[in-house]
Amino acid sequence: MFPLPYPVIDIHTHVRSPEGADELVARGARLGITRFGVSAVFVGGDDPTPEQCRQGNDCVLAARDRQPEAVLPFCYVNPRHTAEALAELDRCIAGHGMVGVKLWIAVKAFDDRTVAVARRAAEHGVPVLHHAWYKVVDGRGEESTPADIAELGRRVPEATIIMAHLLGGGQRGIADIAPCPNVMADCCGGEPEVGRMEEAVAALGPERVLYGSDAAGRSFATQLAKVLGALLSDEAKRLILSGNAHRILSLGTAP
């Protein structure tokens, strides 16, 4: 099974320290995962200050310095502090070559402040990876739903939005984003439930689904099983595991 005939890109991982990148690379290699979208959401809890975001982003940049071939750094900001967030995007993307933006649960996705961040990301030509979930219990902070993500996608059609946790959104979440061609979904988080990837690909097409793990909180393995265990064509799996990430991160043609 491993390695697969193409290198796998994990769009959604996190590190708590620069050394965390070494662990991602070592463990990923066992499963053929060679590149990792990395962000630092472990700073400042649900509602981080601009300084905490900056510290987290510096940590991710240091992780890239340790593993320059593997780490694809994402800039984490809190749209509540809009001016600082936009400045941080400019610093990290224009100044340090970060390749994406990560938003979590500080501000709803449809909020004007989030819209401003997404517009700036689009100006820089990078995607926005945004947390979303439909939770029955245990919801947190200003957690966005897939419907909120769809609204963001409609308000900023020039941006590429990646809705995280397609299993957390369930069938309703997939249906929410389906009409928005600029909104994709990653498969990370949640359990490796049978059938959910097939539903997502049927509704969105394989070009709009990405492999992500949410490591290190989740394993690469459980999330990879969602793709490799699913009743999908080999070509669909290749797109989800490699081709789509190459395309939206402008990494060149997928091998």
Add this chain to the structure above:
Amino acid sequence: MTRAVDASSFLGQWPFRPSWLAQAEALVAAAREQGIAACLVAPTAALLVDDPSAANAALCRVAERWPELRPVAMWNPSMPNAAAVVSAAAESGAAAVKLAPNYHRYELDPVALGPALDALERSGLVACIQLRVEDRRQARLLCPDVAIDAALSLAQARPAIRWMLCGARTNELHAAAERVDAAGNVWLGLSNADGLACLEALAGTVRPDRLLFATHMPFFYPQAARFKLVESDLAADVREALLWRNACELFGLDVAPQEGGRDG
């Protein structure tokens, strides 16, 4: 690929989350593809009724056609027919009984369940406690998880019964390590273990002879259980113990191993 024993799965459709692995033919095919020589399956339908007898009997009829399927009888010890269900399970050759106290709505109280547990103890069957079936954050049927501490306390109160805890998450598994070690009659399923290199970490804190490979089919893709073994760096004897040896010893199975490899 090293042969494996799947210590915890279900057979049958869960009405709230359709799975194409729910029926025997598909589940066995998936198990074979993953090198699973024996799959301990309990009937999903029994989770949603008080008396599991009919679902257990139906499971046995299906399992007769598939040598990989080893029936685990669902058991509701709060029901008046609890002793009869245990007897039927033993007579049918069930590998174990499985308790789902959250779905069957009773507490893991060793006093209240005492007579039923006496019958179970006499049978010699292993008792599996399902801590959760699905992620409650997305569950259509609101049902609390079973507290692992309550399950461990019951196991401690009934040391002559061997217990397997199914569906525990990584943090619960780590937290249970000391009590599992002290109890001596508790085994832990790994179906819901997650996190980077989770099995390697767990094998460092929980006695490896107490850990059991489990897929939680048809809810989960069985590849998840296999791939976790690839991600972790485990000594060959630990890998073998997790994959099949511990389960064979616990459930009295006669599954011949195959040569191991790095694919788990």
